Amino acid sequence: MRLAKLEELETIKPFDCGDSDLNGFLFENARFYKAEMIANTFVLESDTTTIAYFSLLNDMISQTMMDKNLWRKLRKRIPHQKHLGSYPAVKVGRLAVSLEHKGKGLGRELLDTIKQMSINHQSISAMRFLTVDAYLAAVPFYEKNGFRPLLNAPQGNTLPMYFDLKPLV
């Protein structure tokens, strides 16, 4: 098993996570997003298959996009004199584990990897939070991994969520 940047791979090995949008993104859009500097994709693969992948891009959490009570909770994490209207973040644009490898702790390991990668890159550009638009079925997975809602109610079939990186530093 190895984790590689998409651009290091000559071909993308077969992948099925059970969701056609997430499958399609990897094969049809991920290289284009990289070329246009919109999102970077990382692929976990074996010799024969793609086991999982995730995409990352820059993001921001702002007061205007959150419910007031949740914004107050988030702001409690920041010292009073540094209270701003928005904070920098990295977005987990896509995260998917193949059907064959689901439920074996890989999703958690990949989120841990993303958290560590984000902390390691603080020297280039500051990012305080991770964000994700979680599929409703995946909300309990993100909650178990320390993510909290940005809104009290879903937006369509996703719920925007955040994770605070600071306690890990």
Ligand SMILES: CC(C)(COP(=O)(O)OP(=O)(O)OC[C@H]1O[C@@H](n2cnc3c(N)ncnc32)[C@H](O)[C@@H]1OP(=O)(O)O)[C@@H](O)C(=O)NCCC(=O)NCCS
């Ligand atoms: C959601 C997904 C990434 C989770 O990856 P995974 O490798 O199956 O998850 P893990 O085995 O690491 O699970 C970690 C914990 O979350 C729980 N969990 C995982 N998926 C869950 C779900 N859908 N609902 C409730 N709990 C879930 C696991 O039971 C485990 O809990 P435990 O620590 O109490 O044992 C994966 O199932 C997937 O790719 N799903 C389809 C695509 C998708 O929904 N992606 C998210 C887009 S926002």
